[in-house]
Amino acid sequence: MKIGIVGMPLVGKTTMFNLLTGQNKEVSAFPSKGTKNIGVATVYDHRVDFLSSLFIPKKTTYATIEFIDIAGISPELPSKEKAEIFNLIQGVDALLFAIRLFEDPAVAGEKDPVVQVENLRYELLLRDLEVVENRLGRLKRSKKELTHDELIEEEILKKCNQYLSDDKFLSNFEFTEDEIKRISNFSFYTLKPIIIALNLSEEQFRSNVFPRKEELNQLIKDNNMVSIDICGKMEMEISQLEPEERQVFLEDLGLKESGIERLCRIGYEHLGLITFFTVVKDEVRAWTIKNGTHAVKAAGKVHSDIERGFIRAEIARYQDLVTLGSMHAIKEKGLLKIEGKDAIIEDGDIINFRFNV
Ligand SMILES: Nc1nc2c(ncn2[C@@H]2O[C@H](COP(=O)(O)OP(=O)(O)OP(=O)(O)O)[C@@H](O)[C@H]2O)c(=O)[nH]1
Ligand SMILES: [Mg+2]
Structure with a gap:
C-alpha cells in the first residue's frame, strides 16, 4: 500500500x-x-x-x-x-x-x-x-x-x-x-x-x-x-x-x-481496505487487502508460491478467538471454516493457507 x-x-x-x-x-x-x-x-x-x-x-x-x-x-x-x-x-x-x-x-x-x-x-x-x-x-x-x-x-x-x-x-x-x-x-x-x-x-x-x-x-x-x-x-x-x-x-x-x-x-x-491475519512459523502478522478479495489472491499477498499451490484456506474469525480463547476451542465448536479459492476474505479473518508446490 x-x-x-x-x-x-x-x-x-x-x-x-x-x-x-x-x-x-x-x-x-x-x-x-x-x-x-x-x-x-x-x-x-x-x-x-x-x-x-x-x-x-x-x-x-x-x-x-x-x-x-x-x-x-x-x-x-x-x-x-x-x-x-x-x-x-x-x-x-x-x-x-x-x-x-x-x-x-x-x-x-x-x-x-x-x-x-x-x-x-x-x-x-x-x-x-x-x-x-x-x-x-x-x-x-x-x-x-x-x-x-x-x-x-x-x-x-x-x-x-x-x-x-x-x-x-x-x-x-x-x-x-x-x-x-x-x-x-x-x-x-x-x-x-x-x-x-x-x-x-x-x-x-x-x-x-x-x-x-x-x-x-x-x-x-x-x-x-x-x-x-x-x-x-x-x-x-x-x-x-x-x-x-x-x-x-x-x-x-x-x-x-x-x-x-x-x-x-x-x-x-475510504479506500475499501481490510486486514487479515496469519499465525505461522512463530510469526503473527497483519496483511492489508481490498475488501472483496478472494482467498487465493489473499494467499498471493503472503507469498506467490502459496497462491500458485493454493489448496484451501482455514479461516477463524477474530471475534471468535477473543470469545473462545484458543484455536482449539474454535475447532471444537466447529467454527473453523474450510474455504476454497473463491471465498471472500473478511476483515479480521485469521487464515491458515494450505498449499502445495
Ligand atoms: N506554524 C506552522 N508552521 C508549519 C506547520 N507545518 C509546517 N510548518 C512550517 O512550514 C514550513 C514548510 O514546511 P514543510 O513541511 O517543509 O513543507 P513542504 O510542503 O514539505 O514544503 P516544500 O517541500 O518546500 O513544498 C516549515 O518552516 C515548517 O516548519 C504548522 O502546522 N504550523
Ligand atoms: Mg517538503
Whole structure:
C-alpha cells in the first residue's frame, strides 16, 4: 500500500511525512526541489497485539503503509518540471492532499485552502489529459494497422479524453472491470482515491475554527474525498518523542490517537481496505487487502508460491478467538471454516493457507 503526499509548495508535506513515518527529514521555509522522501509507517492494530499476547510468537509484524513525499506543485512551474515531480509518485494507490491552513508570515505559499484543493484537482486533470492525448496521438500516427486490443484501448481513451476535457475526474465514472484492466498501466491520478489532510495551526486545531471551512467541506464532499485534521508542526514534534511521552502530549491536544492511527481509520474505510491475519512459523502478522478479495489472491499477498499451490484456506474469525480463547476451542465448536479459492476474505479473518508446490 503506497500513498503519495501531494500539495502546493510550503504547505507542510514533509512535516506530515515526518509525523506519519516517524522520520526526521528536513523541513524548511524555502521550497524544496527534486525531493523524494520514502518512508514506511506502521499500522498499529490492537488485534495484532491481542494475537501476539495469545500466541507469543518470536516475531510480530504489523501492516505497513509506504509514504512518498515530493516537492510542491505550483501552477507556475513549467509543465516538464511538474511531470517530473508527478513521475516520482507514479503507481501509488492513493493520494494524500496536504492542504495548509496554518498562518505564518515567515513561510510563503498559498494560504487559501479552497484555492489549494482546486489547484491540485486541476493539476491532476492536466496530468491525466496529457497522458491520454499522448497515447491517442501515438495510436493515431501509428504506421501499422491497429490491433484489436489497440482499437479497444483507443475507444476507452477517447472516453477518458471527453471526461477529462469536461473537467471531470475519471473516478466519477463507471468503468467495466475490463476497461479498468486495460487502462491500469497509465496509473491515472484522477482515478486514485484522495484523502485531504488539513494542516491546522495549534489554535485552529484546538478550536476547530479555520477559514473557509464550510466551502472546503462542501468541496471535499462533492469530490468524493474524505478529510483528516492534522496539527502538523506539533504532531511532528510529538512523533519524535519517546513512545512513553507521546501519549501525554497527544492527550493535551485532545487526541486519543496519533496521526497515522487516525489516517488509517479513515483511510482504510475510504479506500475499501481490510486486514487479515496469519499465525505461522512463530510469526503473527497483519496483511492489508481490498475488501472483496478472494482467498487465493489473499494467499498471493503472503507469498506467490502459496497462491500458485493454493489448496484451501482455514479461516477463524477474530471475534471468535477473543470469545473462545484458543484455536482449539474454535475447532471444537466447529467454527473453523474450510474455504476454497473463491471465498471472500473478511476483515479480521485469521487464515491458515494450505498449499502445495
Ligand atoms: N506554524 C506552522 N508552521 C508549519 C506547520 N507545518 C509546517 N510548518 C512550517 O512550514 C514550513 C514548510 O514546511 P514543510 O513541511 O517543509 O513543507 P513542504 O510542503 O514539505 O514544503 P516544500 O517541500 O518546500 O513544498 C516549515 O518552516 C515548517 O516548519 C504548522 O502546522 N504550523
Ligand atoms: Mg517538503
